[in-house]
Amino acid sequence: MELRILGPIEALNDGRARSLGGMRPRTLLAALVIAGERGLAEHEIHQVLWGTAPPATVRAQVHTYISRLRKALGDAVELVRLPNGYELMSSGATVDYLEFGSLAARGRDVFAAGGMAQAANLFTAALGQWRGPALIGATEFLEASEAPRLEELRMSVMEEKAAADLALGRARRVVEELAPCVAQFPFREGLRSLLMTALSHCGRQAEAITVYHEGRSVLAEHLGVDPGDELNSTFQSLLAGTLIARPPLPGGADNAVRPEAVSSREEAYTALPADLVDFTGRHAELRRLREWLKPAPDGTSCAGPVVVTGLAGSGKTVLAVRAAYGIAPAYPDGRLFVRCRDASGYRRPPADIAGDLLRGLGEQVDPTAGSEERVWRLQARLTQSRCLVVLDDAADEAQVHALVPGSGQTQFLITGRPRFATLPRVRVMALGGLQPREAMDLLDGITTGVVGSKGDAGRLVRLCDGHPAAIRAVAAQLIAKPHWTPAHLADRLADPCRDTLGLLRVGELDVGATLLRSAAELPEGPRRALQRLALLQARRITVRVAAATLELPVSQTEDLLELLVDAHMLGVAGSAGEGGFVFELPGLLMCLLTADGVYGGARHLRTEVIRWQPEPNRAPRPGLPAVAGSRCV
Structure with missing residues (x-):
């Protein structure tokens, strides 16, 4: 059992x-x-749950919450009734808050004894317990009373880690880590002093002086005080050219850390996105991913890249990030996350991705360096490190092949619509829709009680095909429009004359457009075939029915359908006998491809599915011949 409060509050079992x-x-x-x-x-419990205005039924409600927690946590955690309250005994569980404190305390002991490298590792492991701001999902009362204290603990460890890194000559790493922290916590003079020291040892004295004057202005303007002794002393040493990066070590100069004795491999910072607070479902997939991501028992190499593939919006990225956080301690040299497409959805060159990863590993990247040089430097660095690298939304195998080294202890976790089957020793997980219970849990978790009838909610998630992004979109509609009921929204979603795209578009979340653009990226033949198959209004299609619809030979039709399966536009529902298969068109995609839409948006994007052309100045992707007799509808 794992109890987590340094991020979203949750309990995990296996x-x-x-x-x-x-x-x-x-x-x-x-x-x-x-x-x-x-x-x-008891009065403390009332305070963190309801503030100064507990309800009349406060005792009964607390008893209900305790019973619920006992049922959820099982035997690994014991909730003991005290004469006037409760105590949690977690001897059978791992608690991130306690792990953080234990690792930080050990790091301080090792730091005091002069073991800078080990201390830095322990501080890094302690900070790795954090998955975002602490106490996500708690009441405002607990957050107001405890979140600042927890953040203070985290920043103290951040300062201690920076001091250890400076002692090891890792000034560039300290600059990268502390610059955003100083911007977020401008009154912390210790952070500012360490950043000035790191900048000085990177040869950036002018920037270090600027950091000092910015801090002095902030303190004077907001607090009406001058900088303290530590910050002033750092500034004077900087001006005198005597600023040192190594703190004094116990036992005299003989115990000083010598640069040549320190490994040249610097730890990389954690660059994973924040974990999703309302992550729901995918329990079996998450367990399998974490098992696949475990380093080899002999510690010599990784088993091979792991791929999470599926339809756009199926939750590939959030699942990969959740799995990466769960396995993070196994990769002490860093966890890095990079997007493989730009803001317009086009594939990024491997050289640009390699440059991002090198910067994440603390390397300076020459903007004039060629593609081969960047990729070579990246592979050389990764073969000497134990990192976890998440390549998000990879476009094709050529983009990935250039980045993944053939050996080493770095593990790659790749998300994307292709299956990347030609990567050596690859393991592929294809995501479909959520299971009905998981889909209902996701809808209920987001709406937090807005959904009434389970029957209407069940119909709504069925119309969404269990598609996570679509469920998030309709849940957001229910929250934004309190006068709508699940039944009303389900009726609108099922009506072919409604603007289906509009119902799946809330703020920046535009599920319908994303799905249709995925279809638009198909080669011309499969693109036209998908449009015509959708017009059948049949979820399940045999090869012979598809061949008659597309006016193609059975063998060519089967090849075309398999290509659509590879692109996640079709699923395989079972066997049709004689070696054939029954293929299944996702209902949500079929609805988007065929609904007229009263605002014309769906019609426009469906036309783009037919008329879409490859990117400018790039050769078209190889595809099957255009479907005979096809026409734009």
């Missing part, structure tokens, strides 16, 4: 999230974790 209920049970769990052996008195 990598599977346990249902804790709503905001207040989660808050109670987090408060008991923080209280530890001291326990929480």
Whole structure:
């Protein structure tokens, strides 16, 4: 059992999230974790759950929350009734808050003994327990009372890690890590002093002086005080040219850390996106991914790249990020995340991606360096490191092949619509829709009680095909329009005369357009075939029915359908006998391709599915011949 409060509040059993209920049970769990052996008195529980205005049924509600937590946590965690409150005994569980404190304390002991490299590793592991801001999902009362203290603990460890890194000559790494922290916490003079020291040792004295004057102005303007002794001393040493990066070590100069004794391999910072607070479902997939991502038992190499593939919006990225956080401690040299497409959706050159990864690993990248030089430097660096690299939304195998080294301990986790089957020792996980119970849990978790009838909600998620992004879109519609019911929204979504695209577009989330653009990227033959098959209004299609519809020979039709399966535009529903298969068209995609849409948006994008052309100045992708007799509808 894992209890986590340094990020979204959650409990995991064998990598599977346990249902804790709503905001207040989660808050109670987090408060008991923080209280530890001291326990929480009843008035403290009331305060963190309801502030100064607890309800009349407060005792009954607390009892209900405790019962719910006991059921969710099982035997690994014990909730003990005290004379005037409760205590959580977590001897059978791993708690990120306690792990963070233990690792940080060990790091301080090792730092005091002069073991800078080991101390830096321990501080890095401690900071790796954090998955975003602490106490996500708690009440405002617990967050207001505890979040600042927890953030103070994190920043203290960040300063201690920076001091250890400076002692090891890792000034560039310190600059990269502390620059955003100083911007976020401008009053922390310790952070500012360390950043000035790191900049000085990178030969950036002018920037270090600017950092000092910015801090002095901020302190004077907002607090009306001058910089303290530490910051002033750093500034004076900087001006005198005597600023050193190594703190004094116990035992005299003989114990000093010599640069040549330190490994040249610097630890990379964690660059993973924030974990999704309402991540739901995919329990079996998450367990399998974490098993695949484990380093080889002999520690000499990784088993091979892992690919998560599926239809656009199926949750590939959020699943990969959740798995990466779960396995992060196994990769002490860093976890890096890079997007393989630009903001317009076009593939990025491998050289640009390699440059991002090199910068994430602390390397300076010469803008004039050629593609081969960047890729070679990246592969040389990764073969000497144990990193986890997430390549998100990779476009094709050529883009990935250039980045993945043939050996080493770095593990690659790749998301994208292709299956990347030619990568050596690749393991592929194809995502479909969520299971019905998981889809209902996702809808209910986002709407937090807005959904009433389970029958209407079930119809709504069926119309969404269990597609995670579509469920998020309709859930956002229900929250934004309180006068809508699930039944009303389901009726609108099922009506072919409605603007289906509009119902799946909320703010920056535009599910329909994303799905149709995925179809538009297909080669011309499969693109036209998909349009005509959708007009059949049949979810399941045999090869012979498809051949008659497309007016093609059976063998050529089967090849075309298999290509659509590879692109996740079709699924395989079963066997049709005589070696054939029954293919299944996702209902959501069929709806988008055939609905007229009263605003014309769906018609326009469906036309783009037929008329789409490859990117300018790039050769068209090889595809099957155009479908005989096809026409734009």
